[in-house]
Amino acid sequence: MRDGARTFAAGLLVSVSLLGFASVFGLAATAGAGERQAEPPPTDPTLPEPPLPPPRTTIAEGVTVGGVEVGGFRPSEATRAVRTAFERPLVLVAGPVRRVRVAPRELGARPKLEKAIARARAARPGARIPLEIEVSRERLRRYVTRLAREVDRPAIDARARVRGVRLHVSPAKPGRRLQRLATARAIRVALATGSREPILLGYT
DSSP states (O other), X not given: OHHHHHHHHHHHHHHHHHHHHXXXXXXXXXXXXXXXXXXXXXXXXXXXXXXXXXXXXXXOTTOEETTEEOTTOOHXXXXXXXXXXXXXXXXXXXXXXXXXXXXXXXXXXXXXXXXXXXXXXXXXXXXXXXXXXXXXXXXXXXXHHHHHHHHOBOOBOOEEEEETTEEEEEOOBOOBOBOHHHHHHHHHHHHHHTOOSOEEOOBO
């Protein structure tokens, strides 16, 4: 009987000890987990982003469009300046005392202003932006044909006439024909480069 009581008491003591140990271990584990959860997660320090530069409202210094200085201009001002320069008439030298003026619009020429000004706005200082030109070949051909009818001259043979007792001789005069292809080419080059230097017409 006493041996049974001792055995029961020993088993009870072992059970209580194990239960206490498990409780202590659980509390320690819970405390450790709580401590780990309480720690804030590590974060990388982030630097503030630099502010964006303000948009440029004028064209960079030294920029030209079709040979026209537009540096420091607003886009609208640059458009007006380039259009005014382009619309200047071309001067064709037909002879020693005759000059013919023709406006680009009469030749069906149109500048691509929007494209050129957009490129100028994004260009670096000192950039040279070409001005693209659309020219109607048909209208240019018709103009050169009309011009040739005005400036061409037929050849005149020498003539001799007798008036009374005197002989009057009219010297021969050579004719001339406008070089149409060369004239059309010179006009296209002047429009494309923006040059308004007088164009000397050639004849055959």
